[in-house]
Amino acid sequence: MRFTKMHGAGNDYVYVDCFAENVDQLDLPELAKRISHRHYGVGGDGLILIRPSAVADAKMQMFNADGSESEMCGNGIRCVAKYVYDHRIACKEQMRIETGAGVLDLSLSIGADEKTESVTVDMGVPILEAASIPTRLVSNGKVVDHEVEFAGQHHRVSCVSMGNPHCVLFVPEATDELVLGLGPLVEVDPRFPNRTNVEFVQVLSRREVRQRTWERGSGETWACGTGASAVCVAGVLTGRTDRTILNHLLGGDLTMTWDESTSHVRMTGGAVEVFSGQWNE
């Protein structure tokens, strides 16, 4: 089976082109675990399948490194768009990609070499109702700077779904103790029935933040696009940041806007193809 390694802001996945490869007989959660392994496999934050779609130019199916499936991946969808354009599956600078969180619109910026340089994704309208995220932190309404106790410590959290669940904590500094210590506890806290992705965010100014991410099913990653979207929304809801921010993640920067008139979140960032190979297991 041929695969391609790609990353968006250092959030790296193993991509399989299912326009060319047949994966029907494979145990996909098991394949995701093995191929993502950084010592025994190709190495990555998970596995993303680029599939034909009946309603869009392509369909993205995404698995975390632990084999669990997620609805959406913001860095992944930019890479899927780049692959679809650069490999001439659809030569369109405006394309639509189907995800577990609906069909999203993407706009590609093409370089002089005829390859995709950056991609803007319309991430849609964030989901804020607690039951739909889902979280049981409150019985109804939004979770915005809500005081919560995790392992005996008090924190303020804001919860946003971008199709997948996020819990955002604004902190003076995103330390290892928080990301690697608290992150895994929040991920599996029973008040998040589907588990959750966790973002630790330092506000640098009203227009600039620094984010570290503990991802559901993959641990710390170098970037998270749905997480950056959730952070953009949470920053506005809590009055900390403007509607357009530059988000510095460990592996690169993402520009985020929560549009006031449409309520849609837009994300712009790079997408990089690193290498291709053949998986022989």
Ligand SMILES: N[C@H](CCC[C@H](N)C(=O)O)C(=O)O
């Ligand atoms: N890194 C991805 C998100 C993966 C989310 C996944 N860990 C989940 O279980 O929802 C992003 O760029 O949006």
